[in-house]
Amino acid sequence: MGDAPPRGIRHRIGGRAALWVAFVLVHGLLAWLNLFAPGYPMGDVTGVYRVWAETAQHGWLRMGIDTPWVYPILAFAPMTAALAFGAEWYGQAWLAMVAVLDAIAFSLLLGRGTFSLRRRAAAWWWVAFLAMLGPIALGRIDAVTVPFAVVGLLWAAGRPRVAATLLTVAAWIKVWPAALVASLVVALRRRVEVATMAVALSAGILGVSLIAGSGANAFGFVAAQAGRGLQIEAPLAVPWLWWIVAGTDEATIVYDRDILTFQVEGPGADAAAAVTTPLMALGVAAVLAAGVRAAMRRAPVATLLPPLALAFTTVLMLANKVGSPQFVTWLAAPVILGIVLGGSRFLTPAALTASIALLTHVLYPYWYGWLLIANPGFVLLLTLKVVLLFALLSWAVAKVWQAGSVHRAPRADAAA
Template sequence: MPAGVGSRAPARGIRRWLGGRAALWIAFAIVHAALAALNLYGQGLPLGDVTGVYRIWAENAAHGYLRMGIDAPWVYPILAFAPMAAALVFGDAWFGQSWLAIVALLDGIAFAVLLGRAALSRPRRIAAWWWLGFLLLLGPIALGRIDAVTVPFAMLGLLWAAGRPRVAAVLLTIGAWIKVWPAALVAAVVIASRRRGEVVAIAISLSVGILGVSLLAGAGANTIGFVAEQAGRGLQVEAPLAIGWLWAIVAGVPGIRIDYDRDILTFQVYGPGVEAAAWATTPMLVVGVAAVVAVGVRAARRGAPIGRLLAPLALAFVVVLMLGNKVGSPQFVTWLAAPVVLGLVLRPVRFLVPAVLAAAAALVTQIIYPYWYGWLLVADPAFVLLLTAKVGLLVALFAWAVRAVWQAGGDRRSTHAGGILSRAERHRTH
C-alpha cells in the first residue's frame, strides 16, 4: 500500500460524513441545545427580555389586563404578540423553555428547506455549516429575542423568492408584522424579481388584512403605534451614531452620560447634541435606503438576474437599516443570516467576504453582550473599541453589498448565466 493511503482514507470518510445530512442535523441539535443552555443558565441574564418583559406582556393579555398593541401603543408590530402568547402554552413557569423551543422549531423548518430534498449540493452544505457557526458565534442572543422568530421567515422568503414569489411575499410580510426589518427584504424581492407585481399585491393585501383584524379587535391608532414608539426613542448605547459620545465619555468630556430609560427599557446616551443626532437618524436612514433602492433599480433595469442581484441587494438593505438605526441592539446582527445564507447558496465563492465579515460581527457582539455588557455601560475603552470595530465591520459589509449590486447591473453578459443559476436553484429548492 502506498505511503499515506491508509491515513487519507479515514480523513476522506470523516469529510464525507461531515458533508452529509445526518452530521448537519446533529450539529443543528447541538448548537441549539448549547444556545438554549446559555440562555437559561449563562451569566448576564441573556433571556431577560423574554422572561422578564415578553412573559409579562403575554400574562397581562391572557388575564385580560392589557393587550399590547391593542389597548396601548407598543414598540412592536401586532403579530409580535403571537410567539409571546404561544410561549405560555405550558404555563408561565416554562415560558423561557417554550420560547426557545419555538425558535428552535422555526429554525429547524428553515434548515430543512435550506438543505432541500434533492441531493445535498456543496453550496447548500457550506451555507448550512456557516449558519450554525454564525449562531454559535453570536451566542444566546441568537435565540433570546423577538428578532430570532423573524429570521426563519426571512430566510425562507429569500430562498423561495425566485421559484415561489407569492409564498415568499407572504412569509416576508408576516415577518415584517412581527418585527419591521423583513419589510426591507420585501423591497429587495420587488426590485430583483420579474414578478414584482404579484409580490406587491400580496404584501399589500396581507398587510391590509392584518390591519383590519387589529382594528376589529379594538386597536384603533395603536395598530401602527410602533411607528411613533420607535420615532420617540433616544440614542441607544449600541447605536452606531452613539460611538462619538461613547469616546467622549472615555476622554472625560463633562455632561455626557449613559442612563436607563424606563419607558423604552434600554440604556441610552445623554448629553449635548444627542437629541439632534437621534432625530437625524431618521432622515439619514431614508437617504441610505433611497440610495440602495436606486442602485438596485439600476441593476434590475440593466437586466441583472435575481440569482445574482437578490442576495447582495437584501444584504445592503439589512445593513443600512442597522447602520442608520438609533437603537442598534445586539440582536440586530441576527438579520445578517438570511441574505448571507442566500448568497452562499447561490454564489459561495463570491459571498466568502461578507460571510467572514458577518461572522466577525457576530463574535464581537457576543463578547459585548451578554457576558460583559456592564463594561460597555461604563464606557470602558476596550469595549467602546470593540463596538467601534463592530460598526466598522458593518460599514465594510455595506460597502461590499453596494458594490456587488452595482456590479450585478454592470455586466449584461452575465444575465444568461445568472438566469440559469436561478432556475437550477429554484428546482433544487422544490
C-alpha cells in the same frame, strides 16, 4: 494526498447527519446559556414578553390593541404561544419554539434532493454563526423572524407569492424583513405578484387588528421608535461613548424606563437620534436606486438579490438609533442566500458577518456591564463592530452596482 481522510469519513462529516448533530448541539448550548449564563440573556423574554402575554391572558391589557406598542401587532403571537406550558415554563417554551422554527428553515435549506456543496456550506455557516453570536441568537423576538426570512429568500425566485407571504408575516412581527420584501420587488421579474401579496396581506392584518379594537394603536410601533433616544449600541452613539471615555462630564449613559434601554445623553445626542430617520431614508433610497439600475439592466436574480438584500438590511442596522445586539441576527438570511447562490463569491460577507457576530457575543450578555460604564476596551470592540458593518455595506453596494454594469438580454428567474 495520503493524509486526506477516507471519502466515507469526509461524507459523514459533511453530510446531513453531521449537520443535524451540529444544529442540535449548538441550539442546546445556546438554550443552556440563555437559561443559566450570567448577564440575564433572556431578560426581555422572561421579564418583558411574559408580562405582556400574561396581562393579555388575564384580560387586563392587550399590547398594540388597547395601548400603543413598540412592536408590530403580530409580535404578540409568538409571545402568547410561549405561554402554552404556563408562565413558569415561559423561557423554556420560547427557546423550544425558536429551535423548532430554526429546524424547519434548516431542513428546507438542506433540501431533499441532491445535497449541493453550496447548501452544505450555507448550513455549516449558519450553525457557526449562531454559535458565534451566542444566546442573543435565540433570546429575542428577532429570532422568530429569521427562519421566515431564510425560507422566504430561498423560495423567492421559484415561489415569489409564498416568499412574499412569509416575509410580510415576519415584517408584522419585527419590521426589518420589510427590507427583504423590497429586495424581492426590485430583483424579481414577478415583482407585481410580490407587491400585491405583501399589500393584500398587510391590509388583512391591519383589518383584523382594527376589528379587534386597535384603532391608531396598530401603528403605535412607528411612533414608539420615533420617540427613542440614542441607544448605546447604535453606530451614531460611538462618538459620545469615546467622549465619555475621554473623561467628559457633559455626556453620560442613562437608562430609559419607558423604552427599557440604555442610551447616551449629552450635547448633540438628541439631534443625532433625530437625524437617524432621514439618514436611513437616504441610505435606503441609495440602495434602491442601485438595485433598480441593476434590475433595469437585466441583472440575474442570483447575482442581484443576495447583495441587494444584504445592503438593505445593513443600512437598517447602521442608520438605526437602537442598534441592539439581536439586530445581528438579521444578517443571517441574506448571507445564507448568498452562499447558496454564489458559493465562494460570498466568502467576504460571510466572514465579515461571522466576525460581527463574534464581537457582538463578546459585548453581550456576559460582560455587558463594561460597555455600560464605557470601558475603553469594550468601546473599541463596539467601534470595530461598526467599522465591519460599514465594510459589509460597502461590499454589498459594490456588488449591486456591479450586477447592473453589464447589459443583458431578458431571461427568466432561476429558482433558488
